[in-house]
Amino acid sequence: xxxxxxxxxxxxxxxxxxxxxxxxxxxxxxxxxxxxxxxxxxxxxxxxxxxxxxxxxxxxxxxxxxxxxxxxxxxxxxxxxxxxxxxxxxxxxxxxxxxxxxxxxxxxxxxxxxxxxxxxxxxxxxxxxxxxxxxxxxxxxxxxxxxxxxxxxxxxxxxxxxxxxxxxxxxxxxxxxxxxxxxxxxxxxxxx
Amino acid sequence: xxxxxxxxxxxxxxxxxxxxxxxxxxxxxxxxxxxxxxxxxxxxxxxxxxxxxxxxxxxxxxxxxxxxxxxxxxxxxxxxxxxxxxxxxxxxxxxxxxxxxxxxxxxxxxxxxxxxxxxxxxxxxxxxxxxxxxxxxxxxxxxxxxxxxxxxxxxxxxxxxxxxxxxxxxxxxxxxxxxxxxxxxxxxxxxx
DNA sequence: GATTCGATCCTAGCACCGCTAGACAAGTGA
DNA sequence: TCACTTGTCTAGCGGTGCTAGGATCGAATC
Numbered sequence: 001x002x003x004x005x006x007x008x009x010x011x012x013x014x015x016x017x018x019x020x021x022x023x024x025x026x027x028x029x030x031x032x033x034x035x036x037x038x039x040x041x042x043x044x045x046x047x048x049x050x051x052x053x054x055x056x057x058x059x060x061x062x063x064x065x066x067x068x069x070x071x072x073x074x075x076x077x078x079x080x081x082x083x084x085x086x087x088x089x090x091x092x093x094x095x096x097x098x099x100x101x102x103x104x105x106x107x108x109x110x111x112x113x114x115x116x117x118x119x120x121x122x123x124x125x126x127x128x129x130x131x132x133x134x135x136x137x138x139x140x141x142x143x144x145x146x147x148x149x150x151x152x153x154x155x156x157x158x159x160x161x162x163x164x165x166x167x168x169x170x171x172x173x174x175x176x177x178x179x180x181x182x183x184x185x186x187x188x189x190x191x192x
Numbered sequence: 193x194x195x196x197x198x199x200x201x202x203x204x205x206x207x208x209x210x211x212x213x214x215x216x217x218x219x220x221x222x223x224x225x226x227x228x229x230x231x232x233x234x235x236x237x238x239x240x241x242x243x244x245x246x247x248x249x250x251x252x253x254x255x256x257x258x259x260x261x262x263x264x265x266x267x268x269x270x271x272x273x274x275x276x277x278x279x280x281x282x283x284x285x286x287x288x289x290x291x292x293x294x295x296x297x298x299x300x301x302x303x304x305x306x307x308x309x310x311x312x313x314x315x316x317x318x319x320x321x322x323x324x325x326x327x328x329x330x331x332x333x334x335x336x337x338x339x340x341x342x343x344x345x346x347x348x349x350x351x352x353x354x355x356x357x358x359x360x361x362x363x364x365x366x367x368x369x370x371x372x373x374x375x376x377x378x379x380x381x382x383x384x
Numbered sequence: 385g386a387t388t389c390g391a392t393c394c395t396a397g398c399a400c401c402g403c404t405a406g407a408c409a410a411g412t413g414a
Numbered sequence: 415t416c417a418c419t420t421g422t423c424t425a426g427c428g429g430t431g432c433t434a435g436g437a438t439c440g441a442a443t444c
Contacts, residue, residue, distance in 0.1 A: 007391095035429085035430065035431080036430080036431060036432075037429090037430080037431090045393080045394090046393065046394045046395080047394090047431090047432080047433095048393070048394070048395095048432085048433075048434095049392090049393070049394085050432095051431095051432070051433080052392085052393085056431070056432075057431065057432090112359070112362070112364065113305070113358075113362075119363075120362075120363050120364045120365075121363065121364065121365060121366045148376060152369055152372055152373060152376065153376065155365055155369075155373060156352075156356070156373045156376050156377055158355070158359075159352060159355030159356045159359050159365065159373070160348075160351060160352035160355050160377070161355065162355040162358070162359055163350070163351030163352050163353065163354040163355030163356075163358075164348070164351045164355075166354070166355075166358070167304070167350075167351050167354055170304070170305075170312075171311075171312050171313065172304065172312045172313065173312075173313060173347055173351065174313045177344055177347075180341075180344055181344060181347060181348045181351070184340060184344065184345065184348050185348055185352070185381075188380050188381050189377075189380045189381070199420095227400080227401065227402080228401080228402060228403075229400085229401080229402090237422080237423090238422065238423050238424080239402090239403080239404095239423090240403085240404075240405095240422075240423070240424095241421090241422070241423090242403095243402095243403070243404080244421080244422090248402070248403075249402065249403090385444105386443105386444090387442100387443080387444080388441105388442090388443075388444090389440105389441090389442085389443095390439105390440095390441090390442100391438105391439090391440085391441095392437105392438085392439080392440095393436105393437085393438080393439095394435105394436090394437080394438090395434105395435095395436085395437090396433100396434090396435095396436100397432105397433085397434085397435105398431105398432085398433080398434095399430100399431095399432095400429100400430075400431085400432105401428100401429075401430060401431100402427105402428100402429085402430100403426105403427085403428095403429105404425100404426085404427080405424105405425090405426085405427095406423105406424095406425090406426105407422105407423085407424080407425095408421105408422085408423075408424095409420105409421085409422080409423095410419105410420085410421080410422095411418105411419090411420080411421090412417105412418085412419075412420085413416105413417095413418085413419095414415100414416085414417085414418100
C-alpha cells in the first residue's frame with residue numbers, strides 16, 4: 001500500500017514540477033520558448049514523460065491557467081477586502097487585476113489568450129475559473145446600478161479591464177496614462 | 193522600360209495574391225493553418241517565392257493586418273456617417289466595430305492579437321493603423337465629456353470594445369447578451 | 385535469494401514547421 | 415548568337431509536437 005502511495009506522491013510532485021517549470025519558462029522567455037523538449041530538459045526527464053501526465057502541450061497550458069486563475073481570484077479578493085466603500089473596492093479590484101496581468105503576462109495569456117483546452121461560460125467550466133469570475137462579481141455586482149444584471153455588468157467591466165490589459169501589454173496602448181484610463185473606466189461604469 | 197513596368201505590375205499582383213490567399217486561408221482554417229508550404233501551394237508557386245516578397249511569415253501577417261485596419265476604419269466611418277446625433281454615432285461605431293471583429297476574426301487577430309511586426313502608438317506606426325484610430329477618435333472624441341482628453345477616452349472605449357470582441361470570440365463570454373453589454377458600455381461611458 | 389513480471393522511462397523517429405543555399409532555366413540586351 | 419542577369423525551384427537545415435517500441439528497474443512471488 002505504502003509503496004503505491006509514495007509513488008503517487010512522487011508522481012503528483014513531478015506534475016507540479018512540470019506546471020511550475022512551464023510557467024517559469026513562459027514568464028522568462030515567452031510561451032513560444034516553452035517547447036516540450038526544453039521543458040523536458042529542465043525537469044530532467046525525457047519528452048514522453050510529459051505525455052504521461054498531460055495529453056499534450058495544450059493541457060500543460062491549461063494547468064498553468066487554472067493555477068493562475070486561482071491566484072488572480074485571491075489577488076482580487078485580497079485587494080477588495082482592504083477597501084471600505086464600494087467605489088474604493090472597484091478601484092482596488094481594477095488595479096489588482098491589471099497589476100496581476102502586468103506582473104504575470106504569461107500566466108495571464110494562458111488564462112485568457114491561449115488555447116488551454118478549457119471550457120468557459122459553461123456548466124463544465126473548471127472551478128478556479130468560475131471562482132475567479134465570482135471574485136469579480138462580489139465587488140462589481142454591488143455597483144451594477146438599478147435594472148442592470150450584476151452578472152452582465154461584471155462581464156462588461158471585466159471585458160474592459162481585459163482590453164486595457166492586453167492592449168497595453170501588446171504595445172497597442174501607451175503605458176503612460178494607464179492610471180487615468182482606469183479612473184475613467186471606474187468613474188463612468190460603476191454606479192455608487 | 194515597358195517590360196520592366198509589366199514585371200513590376202505582375203510582381204505587385206502576385207504580392208496581393210499572397211496577402212489575399214493568406215487572409216482567406218486564415219479565415220477558413222485559422223492562422224495555425226497558414227503555413228508557408230500551404231500558402232505557396234495555394235498561390236501555385238514554390239515556398240521561397242514568398243520570401244522574395246516578405247521577410248517572413250510575420251510580415252505576411254502584418255500585410256493582412258494593414259489591409260484589415262483600412263477596412264475596419266472604412267466600416268466604422270460608414271456606420272457613423274449614417275447616424276444623426278453623437279450618441280447614435282457611438283452606438284453605430286460600437287456595433288460596426290464588434291461586427292467587423294465577428295465577421296473577420298482572423299483579420300482582427302492579425303491586427304490586434306498576433307505579432308505582425310507592426311509598431312503601435314509610435315511615430316512610425318503605419319498609416320492605416322493611425323487612421324483606424326483616427327476613425328474611432330472622430331466619433332468618440334465628441335462624447336468624452338468635460339475635462340477628459342478625447343484621445344484618452346477613445347483609447348479606453350476602444351479597449352472595452354476590444355475586450356468584448358476577444359472574450360466573446362474566444363468563448364470566454366456567452367454570446368447571447370452581447371447587445372446588452374454594448375448598450376451598457378455606451379450608456380455609461382459616453383457623455384452626451 | 386533468485387526469478388518473474390509489470391510499471392516506468394528513454395531512444396529513435398514520424399510528419400510537419402519557418403527559412404535558405406545553390407542549382408537551374410528563362411528571358412534580356414549586346 | 416551568345417553572355418548575363420533575373421527569377422524560380424529543388425533540396426535541405428534545425429526546429430516543432432507527438433508516439434511506437436525496446437530497455438530497465440523495482441516489486442512481488444516462489
